[in-house]
Amino acid sequence: MAGLVSAPALATPPGGGDAARTASVTASLGVYPILGVIWLSLIIFVLYPLFELLKLVFWQDGVLTFKPLMDLLEVPYNVKALYNSLFLGAAVAVSGTFLGFCFAYFTVRMRAPFWLKWIIATLTLLPLISPPFTSAISLSMVLGPNGMILKMLGIPQINLYGFWLTWTAETLTYFPVAYLALSAVLVSLDPSMEDAALSLGSSPWRVFYTVTLPMTTPGLANSLLLLFANSLADFATPLVLAGTYFPVLPTQAYLQITGLYDYRGGAGLSFLLLVPALAAYLLQHYWVSRRSYVTITGKSGARSPVRGMGAIGEGFIFTLCLLLSAFVVLLYAIILQASLVKVFGVNHTFTLEHFEFVFRSGQKAIRDTLIIAAIVTPVGGLMAVIIGFITFRWKSVANMFLDFTCMLNYALPGTVVGIAYVLAFNEEPLQLTNGLTILVTAYIFRYFAAGIRSVVASLHQIDKNIEEASASLGASGTRTFFKITLPLVIPAVLAGMRYLFIHSMTAISATIFLVSVNWTLLTTRILEAMSGSELARASAFSVVLIVLVFISSGIMAYIVKTYSARLAGAGES
Amino acid sequence: MPAELRIENLCKTFTKGREVVNAVRDVNLTVAEGELVTFLGPSGCGKTTILRMVAGFETPSGGTIHVGDEDITTLPVHSRGIGFVFQNYALFPHMSIFENVAYGLKARGEAEDAIGRGVAEALELVGLAGVERRFPNQLSGGEQQRVALARVLVLRPKLLLMDEPLSNLDAKLRLHMRTEIRRIQQHLGITCLYVTHDQKEALTMSDRIMVLSKGHVEQIGTPFELYAEPQTLFVADFIGQANVLPATIGEPAGGMAVTRLGPATLSLRCIAGSGTPAAGPASVVLRPENIRPVAAGEGKLPARVLHRFFVGDHMDYELTIDDMKLPKPLFASVPYEPGLALFEPGNTVGLDFAEKAAIVLFQTPGG
Ligand SMILES: Nc1ncnc2c1ncn2[C@@H]1O[C@H](COP(=O)(O)OP(=O)(O)OP(=O)(O)O)[C@@H](O)[C@H]1O
Ligand SMILES: [Mg+2]
Numbered sequence: 001m002a003g004l005v006s007a008p009a010l011a012t013p014p015g016g017g018d019a020a021r022t023a024s025v026t027a028s029l030g031v032y033p034i035l036g037v038i039w040l041s042l043i044i045f046v047l048y049p050l051f052e053l054l055k056l057v058f059w060q061d062g063v064l065t066f067k068p069l070m071d072l073l074e075v076p077y078n079v080k081a082l083y084n085s086l087f088l089g090a091a092v093a094v095s096g097t098f099l100g101f102c103f104a105y106f107t108v109r110m111r112a113p114f115w116l117k118w119i120i121a122t123l124t125l126l127p128l129i130s131p132p133f134t135s136a137i138s139l140s141m142v143l144g145p146n147g148m149i150l151k152m153l154g155i156p157q158i159n160l161y162g163f164w165l166t167w168t169a170e171t172l173t174y175f176p177v178a179y180l181a182l183s184a185v186l187v188s189l190d191p192s193m194e195d196a197a198l199s200l201g202s203s204p205w206r207v208f209y210t211v212t213l214p215m216t217t218p219g220l221a222n223s224l225l226l227l228f229a230n231s232l233a234d235f236a237t238p239l240v241l242a243g244t245y246f247p248v249l250p251t252q253a254y255l256q257i258t259g260l261y262d263y264r265g266g267a268g269l270s271f272l273l274l275v276p277a278l279a280a281y282l283l284q285h286y287w288v289s290r291r292s293y294v295t296i297t298g299k300s301g302a303r304s305p306v307r308g309m310g311a312i313g314e315g316f317i318f319t320l321c322l323l324l325s326a327f328v329v330l331l332y333a334i335i336l337q338a339s340l341v342k343v344f345g346v347n348h349t350f351t352l353e354h355f356e357f358v359f360r361s362g363q364k365a366i367r368d369t370l371i372i373a374a375i376v377t378p379v380g381g382l383m384a385v386i387i388g389f390i391t392f393r394w395k396s397v398a399n400m401f402l403d404f405t406c407m408l409n410y411a412l413p414g415t416v417v418g419i420a421y422v423l424a425f426n427e428e429p430l431q432l433t434n435g436l437t438i439l440v441t442a443y444i445f446r447y448f449a450a451g452i453r454s455v456v457a458s459l460h461q462i463d464k465n466i467e468e469a470s471a472s473l474g475a476s477g478t479r480t481f482f483k484i485t486l487p488l489v490i491p492a493v494l495a496g497m498r499y500l501f502i503h504s505m506t507a508i509s510a511t512i513f514l515v516s517v518n519w520t521l522l523t524t525r526i527l528e529a530m531s532g533s534e535l536a537r538a539s540a541f542s543v544v545l546i547v548l549v550f551i552s553s554g555i556m557a558y559i560v561k562t563y564s565a566r567l568a569g570a571g572e573s
Numbered sequence: 574m575p576a577e578l579r580i581e582n583l584c585k586t587f588t589k590g591r592e593v594v595n596a597v598r599d600v601n602l603t604v605a606e607g608e609l610v611t612f613l614g615p616s617g618c619g620k621t622t623i624l625r626m627v628a629g630f631e632t633p634s635g636g637t638i639h640v641g642d643e644d645i646t647t648l649p650v651h652s653r654g655i656g657f658v659f660q661n662y663a664l665f666p667h668m669s670i671f672e673n674v675a676y677g678l679k680a681r682g683e684a685e686d687a688i689g690r691g692v693a694e695a696l697e698l699v700g701l702a703g704v705e706r707r708f709p710n711q712l713s714g715g716e717q718q719r720v721a722l723a724r725v726l727v728l729r730p731k732l733l734l735m736d737e738p739l740s741n742l743d744a745k746l747r748l749h750m751r752t753e754i755r756r757i758q759q760h761l762g763i764t765c766l767y768v769t770h771d772q773k774e775a776l777t778m779s780d781r782i783m784v785l786s787k788g789h790v791e792q793i794g795t796p797f798e799l800y801a802e803p804q805t806l807f808v809a810d811f812i813g814q815a816n817v818l819p820a821t822i823g824e825p826a827g828g829m830a831v832t833r834l835g836p837a838t839l840s841l842r843c844i845a846g847s848g849t850p851a852a853g854p855a856s857v858v859l860r861p862e863n864i865r866p867v868a869a870g871e872g873k874l875p876a877r878v879l880h881r882f883f884v885g886d887h888m889d890y891e892l893t894i895d896d897m898k899l900p901k902p903l904f905a906s907v908p909y910e911p912g913l914a915l916f917e918p919g920n921t922v923g924l925d926f927a928e929k930a931a932i933v934l935f936q937t938p939g940g
Contacts, residue, residue, distance in 0.1 A: 465663035468630050469721075471650035472657040473677035473728065483676075487667045 045445045049420035056267040072268045081247040092231035093224045095171045100178020106321045108186040124176045131506040132236035135169045138331040162245030174230045178223040185219035208309035225284035233413030235509035249273040250415040270416040281411035339539035354540035369522045376504040380444040381497035384451025392459045410449035414509025434516040443504040451496025458492035491564040498556040575764045576641035576731045578604040583636035596622045598788040607762040611775040614785035620768045628657045656725030658735040662717045664709040671705035677728045695727035715746045733765045804847045809858045816859045816903045824852045835897045848935030856934045861906040863930035872923030
């Protein structure tokens, strides 16, 4: 589960749909053939690869066996990787949630000039749309051996590669996920409860930790789990920063396959990764996110102005947010600088040679990446609408299973999905490696889940009376769907498509296994440059990718915003 | 074209897991062409459910619904030609007012110019000409409500259903809209079912009222009938205020019965249909405005004053009758007039009422 751009929309809203209003609509859309196609594609692109993976791990010489897994666990290095992955995940979850909470508290609950809040909120989103290497590259330039800051401090000898750098980079990359989830919770906490506590004689700080914090607890739990899963799945950061000092499962699985061609070992390590990732996801999805929603429903009457937590706490948060934002800016500035000078840290003469290289040698990667994103975005968006609509309208055990299957690739770490795809599509009858199809399907079935979530969330918000009104005015089920329902969920679909787009531009963990000479990606070019120690080229590639993503996702966000603004406020009482 | 509505033995059962809710039980109702019938009853008594079954949003568990000669019980919603006005208006937020009102005509496939004319006419009718190009979120609540009405009326529905259409408006606007709705309904001669919580609204705008309780019909009648001759204690208490006194009656004859009411024996009017007409325990209903305290020893019953409230245009008393074990105090409301005699709390007084104002129900509270 990679960074969630639209985390608030991912919360599962309360209340069931209405079975009664559904039958005619679904039936008249001719849902069965569509459902057939969806299931077929899910079986091929979700269940079958996973099945192949499990088969390789647990099936040997025609018998069910745990031996390959046991063999893997005999190797101390693998056990260490498992332990490291879990430890790193927990550490990132705690630090990222803490930072996310501070940022959320600052933007939602504290008095500060609007522009400052805006700048800080925007900066926080930057890591979410950046390719996974960004913070890793710049951190290695800042804190790596001979890194800028270490030099400044006069301790250039110290080696931070391993846990410390990986942890720092992942915290910086993923705290925005916590920020999004927690600011949604804080926004909807009714300040009148805090007012009540204040008027009962509590100091602001006491109110904060006896009222505000406890009411945010489900949100915090949610954020911890999200970040744990994100860190567990992260492949790019440890690949660059952890090295052999701090082996983790995704990189071990990758090396097992690309280095040793040991598919069974790679599959086994993926399985070890799959178990905690799926557990964290299920816990988050089916338990915590439901609970957290309870705290944020309910209309409040007149809202009183928000209260802070007292001068000391607020001062601390304010300083922290400023410093961290400045650090994020520094990291991006360094990438930009590194891409524009001869050798960063050695020869700071301005040059465009790295960009020339990118546009010459990387032209194909740019084109391929854009083509893939351009296919993935609309197709995934369309599937998200259809599946979201079906699962929302038609509550049944079969559709709960459909929903679960759609979430599977999303919940699993990219490394697991990538290895499963390699195993499944390397040979006849479904020989897809080397092609475009395998990349496109990997992205669609991995990231359309976010689109489904946001479509379902927005369907929940459509007042059912609106569709009933349409029917009683004489519109058939089909007409109601196309004239009323669809236009009303379009903002959600666009948000889902934006998510698909960003991730099909920036993801690497699954597709690193699937690129070929025919089809390559910008992210894999960054990785190549990194492994060749060509930091400047890696930086130039990153800058190009960030700019591309920033512009296109900005355009999409703008469309969503203008379209939703027109719908705002109407249709309710 | 307006048409008659006939609801026969209508039932609706909801099952929520193991819990079974009988939301509507065996409801029968005939609404004549052009008539406005209001559903009145406490929250959860099934008003909305009946309306939604007539509209086709819910499928009845039993019974039939006819409009004119046509059985519409299982007809799909969009083929019914029945207008529904929602409590929350349910305007389409992504469409302009024009598109909202034109929606049904377009679904019907009418020609462009007919649609234009229809929309203009409908908006004119609800007093909203000129807002065609705005969007719902640019209108006030009252205006949105009128658009919702226009959107339905433009289709000239056979039947108009309204579920608490005014409950989101402020008191003054509600008053205005209720005369407005009644005017339009009578002007078009539309058959109409109307749900409200507001008793005044129901009494002033209905031809007839159907009082419901726990899913079944308590009484159907004109507002005047319900007030003057409630057939059940529930109706007596629900429409206006009622003092209920336990009594024992002799064999009723010719609509009258000899009634023992505490120490008094009177000959009172009995309400037919309020239970089995037989000698035995019964109840006497007295409206607060029909009873008044008088000097001790006078009147029909001895009583004692508990409280007195001056409300301006009238004087309210809470009274009790010591040897009758009343479940709650009696309430008397005496219109103000110069020189009105006052009684202090604690005073022993007489309780007076006209015999024709007291009505006997063959029912006892709780039984
Ligand atoms: N979809 C449903 N599922 C289960 N029970 C329902 C459903 N709709 C209504 N009920 C139940 O049926 C009963 C009647 O509900 P209904 O909405 O008709 O009441 P009402 O008279 O309109 O109340 P109110 O005045 O509060 O609007 C209630 O007990 C309600 O809980
Ligand atoms: Mg209701």
